Amino acid sequence: MTWIIMLSVIIGALTGYLVFPSQWYDSTGWVIDIGLCLLLLFVGMDIGKQKNTLAEIKKIGFNILAVPLMIGLGSIFGALVFGHFVGLNYNESGAIGAGFGWYTLSAIMLVDYSSEISALAFLTNVIREVMAILMLPLIAKYIGHYEAVAPCGATAMDTTLPIIARYTTPKVAIVGFVSGVVLSSLVPLLVPIIINL
Secondary structure, rough: HHHHHHHHHHHHHHHHHHHHHHHHHHHHHHHHHHHHHHHHHHHHHHHHOOOOOHHHHHHHHHHHHHHHHHHHHHHHHHHHHHHHHHOOOOOHHHHHHOOOOOHHHHHHHHHHOOHHHHHHHHHHHHHHHHHHHHHHHHHHHHOOOOOHHHHHHHHOOOOHHHHHHOOOOHHHHHHHHHHHHHHHHHHHHHHHHHHHO
């Protein structure tokens, strides 16, 4: 599955670069939105088929929030550590880490602060999503299912959710979705707070 995803991205990039004129790029957004919605619909149907999954999630209760909390803290802490080594201020590296993989929003929110930090936030969070797509099957197999949700960050509620569902269990897919929703909700709050520290 990982190789199929990466091959699809490469073929798409080459097709877009070599075949389609640049004025078509603006009209591809709605096609991507429809495709993503269909993908999420089928993932939801697959989760819904598992009748006991929601009951198991109810048993977990508010402990389900521990997953996004730990992912968020780990993301920001990791960004602070690596930011120190590349010479970023703590508020810059922390704000980049608080993007949690949502590269479009975090980059836009940081553009007024600095175009360089905005570009770095975009690249960092894009690379996070690509690495999550590549590493998720290996993490799920060799480390654990819940741990496989961590690299996805905010994207666990949309683009990486089908991969989580494929390589883990329906219960973990629901935890991943909840984690993605919580982290996505925190991005517009934390990025401006941290960058202004």
